Amino acid sequence: MGPKSRANGNKKAGGWVLVTGASAGIGRELARAFATRRYDLVLAARTESALDALGRELATSHGVRVKTAPVDLSEPGAPRAMAEALSAAGVEVGVLVNNAGVLSEGPFAAGALDEQLELLQVNVVALTALTRLFLPAMIERGDGRILNVASIAAFMPVPQLAVYAAAKAYVLSLTEALAEELQGTGVAATALCPGFTDTAMIRGSALGRPVPKGLTMSPKDVAEAGCAACLAGEAVVTPGFANKLITSGAPLVPRGLVRALGGAMNGGGWERLAGALQGLAAASGRAKR
Numbered sequence: 001m002g003p004k005s006r007a008n009g010n011k012k013a014g015g016w017v018l019v020t021g022a023s024a025g026i027g028r029e030l031a032r033a034f035a036t037r038r039y040d041l042v043l044a045a046r047t048e049s050a051l052d053a054l055g056r057e058l059a060t061s062h063g064v065r066v067k068t069a070p071v072d073l074s075e076p077g078a079p080r081a082m083a084e085a086l087s088a089a090g091v092e093v094g095v096l097v098n099n100a101g102v103l104s105e106g107p108f109a110a111g112a113l114d115e116q117l118e119l120l121q122v123n124v125v126a127l128t129a130l131t132r133l134f135l136p137a138m139i140e141r142g143d144g145r146i147l148n149v150a151s152i153a154a155f156m157p158v159p160q161l162a163v164y165a166a167a168k169a170y171v172l173s174l175t176e177a178l179a180e181e182l183q184g185t186g187v188a189a190t191a192l193c194p195g196f197t198d199t200a201m202i203r204g205s206a207l208g209r210p211v212p213k214g215l216t217m218s219p220k221d222v223a224e225a226g227c228a229a230c231l232a233g234e235a236v237v238t239p240g241f242a243n244k245l246i247t248s249g250a251p252l253v254p255r256g257l258v259r260a261l262g263g264a265m266n267g268g269g270w271e272r273l274a275g276a277l278q279g280l281a282a283a284s285g286r287a288k289r
């Protein structure tokens with residue numbers, strides 16, 4: 001399928017949009033954002049009923065073609081099987097949205113190893129495999145987009161969320177490296193780095209509880225920012241003013257403060273962050289004297 005005209009004046013990209021984790025949360029809103037721009041969609045996740053319901057809604061309200069791809073990305077062979085099935089069905093993926101993700105929280109040493117390895121399989125290995133599987137054809141066509149969902153946690157180590165934050169740091173690093181490698185090819189890679197977003201992932205975790213209300217964004221706003229940045233070919237997008245402050249400030253401040261900032265993202269951490277900020281202010285006062 002060749003390029004076609006898109007609504008909203010964004011950069012054109014031909015082919016279908018494959019969204020992983022499209023059954024809920026940010027992924028569902030990303031699918032809606034691309035459908036609004038008249039992209040045909042492949043919706044992938046484990047919950048088939050949710051994919052079917054979303055597919056019907058998007059096909060009816062936006063007149064786009066929608067396919068569903070029930071898949072468990074924690075299965076090592078799943079990315080390759082999905083790519084082969086789509087190729088056999090004649091579906092050319094022009095935009096790959098690696099959004100599917102899981103959370104594992106609590107002290108690293110006490111966490112269930114199986115859960116931690118599953119997180120790496122879904123959040124890191126499947127994302128890498130899908131990118132590697134779909135990117136060469138995009139480069140050959142001189143047209144395509146990769147949108148990888150990272151997190152503000154990519155910018156700092158996060159105690160109680162150690163594996164998740166390390167995995168997101170990988171996603172950010174991989175995506176930025178690709179963004180450079182892809183210069184001049186007509187293909188672009190974008191890392192979407194949301195902060196706290198009102199989805200089941202956060203609602204079901206201890207993580208969301210200490211978060212001040214003003215710091216939480218809607219999945220729709222996050223997805224809209226991600227979709228626009230992806231089509232515009234931006235390397236990194238962090239939606240929301242507070243999140244931008246955190247991610248642009250993190251590389252500039254002492255590492256100890258960065259760790260405390262990461263700690264502020266879980267229970268009791270806000271006091272630690274305040275303590276670290278006070279310590280920094282006192283140290284800077286002493287340095288001036």
Ligand SMILES: NC(=O)c1ccc[n+]([C@@H]2O[C@H](COP(=O)([O-])OP(=O)(O)OC[C@H]3O[C@@H](n4cnc5c(N)ncnc54)[C@H](OP(=O)(O)O)[C@@H]3O)[C@@H](O)[C@H]2O)c1
Pocket residue numbers: 020021022023024025026027044045046047048050071072073074075099100101102122149150151152193194195196197198199200201202
């Ligand atoms: N919410 C936040 O505050 C926040 C902040 C920063 C980054 N993020 C990132 O945003 C992305 C979406 O998260 P969300 O907040 O929207 O979470 P969510 O509401 O829990 O949605 C997660 C999505 O991933 C899919 N998924 C999970 N395990 C899967 C598997 N094994 N195979 C296939 N699909 C799987 C789920 O579908 P099924 O269960 O149907 O398979 C669901 O569609 C994740 O990468 C997350 O790390 C979220």
